[in-house]
Amino acid sequence: MEDLYPSRQNNKPEILKRKDPVIHTDRSKDNQAPISKEQLDSYERNGFLQIENFFSSQEVTDMQNGIFELQDSSRDVTSEKVIREPQSEEIRSIFHVHNDDNYFQKVANDQRLLDIVNHLLGSDVYIHQSRINYKPEFSGKEFDWHSDFETWHVEDGMPRMRGVSLSIALSDNYTFNGPLMLIPGSHNYYVSCAGETPDDNYKGSLQKQKLGVPDHDSLRWLADQGGGISVPTGKAGSITLFESNTMHGSSGNITPYSRNNLFMVYNSVENALVRPYSGGKERPEFIAVREGAATLSGIR
Amino acid sequence: MEDLYPSRQNNKPEILKRKDPVIHTDRSKDNQAPISKEQLDSYERNGFLQIENFFSSQEVTDMQNGIFELQDSSRDVTSEKVIREPQSEEIRSIFHVHNDDNYFQKVANDQRLLDIVNHLLGSDVYIHQSRINYKPEFSGKEFDWHSDFETWHVEDGMPRMRGVSLSIALSDNYTFNGPLMLIPGSHNYYVSCAGETPDDNYKGSLQKQKLGVPDHDSLRWLADQGGGISVPTGKAGSITLFESNTMHGSSGNITPYSRNNLFMVYNSVENALVRPYSGGKERPEFIAVREGAATLSGIR
Numbered sequence: 001m002e003d004l005y006p007s008r009q010n011n012k013p014e015i016l017k018r019k020d021p022v023i024h025t026d027r028s029k030d031n032q033a034p035i036s037k038e039q040l041d042s043y044e045r046n047g048f049l050q051i052e053n054f055f056s057s058q059e060v061t062d063m064q065n066g067i068f069e070l071q072d073s074s075r076d077v078t079s080e081k082v083i084r085e086p087q088s089e090e091i092r093s094i095f096h097v098h099n100d101d102n103y104f105q106k107v108a109n110d111q112r113l114l115d116i117v118n119h120l121l122g123s124d125v126y127i128h129q130s131r132i133n134y135k136p137e138f139s140g141k142e143f144d145w146h147s148d149f150e151t152w153h154v155e156d157g158m159p160r161m162r163g164v165s166l167s168i169a170l171s172d173n174y175t176f177n178g179p180l181m182l183i184p185g186s187h188n189y190y191v192s193c194a195g196e197t198p199d200d201n202y203k204g205s206l207q208k209q210k211l212g213v214p215d216h217d218s219l220r221w222l223a224d225q226g227g228g229i230s231v232p233t234g235k236a237g238s239i240t241l242f243e244s245n246t247m248h249g250s251s252g253n254i255t256p257y258s259r260n261n262l263f264m265v266y267n268s269v270e271n272a273l274v275r276p277y278s279g280g281k282e283r284p285e286f287i288a289v290r291e292g293a294a295t296l297s298g299i300r
Numbered sequence: 301m302e303d304l305y306p307s308r309q310n311n312k313p314e315i316l317k318r319k320d321p322v323i324h325t326d327r328s329k330d331n332q333a334p335i336s337k338e339q340l341d342s343y344e345r346n347g348f349l350q351i352e353n354f355f356s357s358q359e360v361t362d363m364q365n366g367i368f369e370l371q372d373s374s375r376d377v378t379s380e381k382v383i384r385e386p387q388s389e390e391i392r393s394i395f396h397v398h399n400d401d402n403y404f405q406k407v408a409n410d411q412r413l414l415d416i417v418n419h420l421l422g423s424d425v426y427i428h429q430s431r432i433n434y435k436p437e438f439s440g441k442e443f444d445w446h447s448d449f450e451t452w453h454v455e456d457g458m459p460r461m462r463g464v465s466l467s468i469a470l471s472d473n474y475t476f477n478g479p480l481m482l483i484p485g486s487h488n489y490y491v492s493c494a495g496e497t498p499d500d501n502y503k504g505s506l507q508k509q510k511l512g513v514p515d516h517d518s519l520r521w522l523a524d525q526g527g528g529i530s531v532p533t534g535k536a537g538s539i540t541l542f543e544s545n546t547m548h549g550s551s552g553n554i555t556p557y558s559r560n561n562l563f564m565v566y567n568s569v570e571n572a573l574v575r576p577y578s579g580g581k582e583r584p585e586f587i588a589v590r591e592g593a594a595t596l597s598g599i600r
Contacts, residue, residue: 142552145554175476223557228474229474231475251553254551255481
């Protein structure tokens with residue numbers, strides 16, 4: 001299959017234009033969307049959308065209990081799905097929760113979420129990846145800038161930009177506790193990165209990404225184009241939707257306030273994975289769903 | 301001399317109450333102050349005060365030129381005064397600039413600054429320490445939480461809380477490029493830290509502080525008391541004054557925007573250094589001024 005978004009094939013980076021729509025349902029059908037025209041405009045222009053108070057406080061409490069129960073029960077588990085901080089044993093992420101956990105399976109299928117995601121992607125969807133991110137107080141480390149799509153394309157064989165990431169805030173996000181930072185408009189450009197991809201790169205990259213890392217000049221250019229950096233803050237229960245190719249990262253967290261979220265990636269069923277464009281071997285199912293790519297049907 | 305603020309003498313931390321005024325000129329003389337009653341109230345309550353547009357844009361340009369010329373001319377210099385990033389050769393700080401550099405000597409003596417500082421400290425003042433901080437884009441590392449006074453007391457023999465730190469912003473401070481974070485109200489408590497102080501501790505601590513680091517429970521308690529964390533942002537040319545004992549820190553900077561400032565500590569001439577309370581040897585003059593503790597006279 002033709003590679004529309006080559007990356008890690010040269011020793012110098014390059015910026016390519018996006019070749020896919022941002023909203024995959026025709027804009028003439030805005031009135032059928034579950035969100036407003038203004039929200040759609042904002043998502044299309046910036047590459048992300050924040051919605052406050054999406055979940056009720058009871059739902060937030062349930063999800064918070066859910067993530068901490070899972071963290072407790074995973075503490076002594078040795079599993080590739082349980083990722084720890086580089087310099088400690090603290091659990092940083094737990095993967096594949098939409099599949100392994102009954103409760104989070106229901107959350108992933110929440111009809112209110114699917115209504116939005118189906119509209120943005122213009123088709124039925126499935127979960128490409130899910131995880132809980134725990135950014136502990138005092139010691140949470142930064143995530144360097146990256147486009148998720150670059151990795152999913154090169155390492156997982158996701159052909160087109162037709163996925164959307166959803167982050168559900170499960171603690172209050174302040175500007176200072178290592179919140180998600182996004183570069184507005186960056187989804188319209190593809191930073192083709194320098195370097196190549198060794199097999200099993202994911203084993204280190206889930207702790208600290210070293211490949212598929214955009215170069216400084218490209219990042220500066222993207223930020224200058226997009227008018228800087230956005231930091232959506234909001235109470236627990238707010239959601240942030242961001243396009244698969246939106247450049248994002250986060251700083252470390254030295255504050256006494258942890259920052260936790262549930263992160264799920266919805267991909268169009270018409271954009272199912274092919275062979276990795278790196279030519280390397282496929283990453284495991286818990287990072288990049290292939291076998292379990294079931295169309296989500298929605299739970300009300 | 302009696303040690304009113306013991307620290308690093310036990311193996312467990314303790315929170316003590318402040319034993320000194322915050323504003324050392326009687327509040328009945330507020331009307332003689334160069335700043336408003338509201339600003340004095342805010343400084344007294346929170347332990348810090350931000351003043352926007354303190355310096356003109358021409359002054360900002362001059363100071364920016366000054367710090368980059370000094371950075372360039374220091375690039376190949378091997379000097380204890382030039383501090384580099386832990387994992388690179390980039391210059392993180394240059395110390396003692398109020399003494400070594402004619403231009404920054406004038407800035408330190410700026411009459412507008414002295415008017416404020418003299419009022420806050422209720423006496424003539426001298427510079428206890430000065431430095432330029434460069435927090436480079438993409439790679440600036442965090443500064444962990446600390447009270448400057450704790451270090452100055454234990455390692456330098458500063459007897460009382462009668463100093464004020466001044467940070468002059470020389471790049472725009474956003475919430476996301478590793479700005480100064482302060483805990484409001486923390487200046488009213490002294491976190492007596494666990495541990496002891498080896499000689500020459502400063503050689504490592506200027507890169508990454510390991511002693512005099514407050515414990516997590518104390519930090520959480522202070523933040524809960526003070527209602528969280530404040531992040532003063534503002535354009536280049538704004539100043540932040542903070543009390544010697546105000547708990548502060550900053551996150552790393554992964555953004556394309558550097559963050560630079562000129563930092564000067566004014567101490568009351570009535571609060572001159574004695575022997576370090578650790579019982580250890582004195583730190584060098586470029587970190588803790590003794591010999592050169594000349595009363596500042598002011599330049600208009």
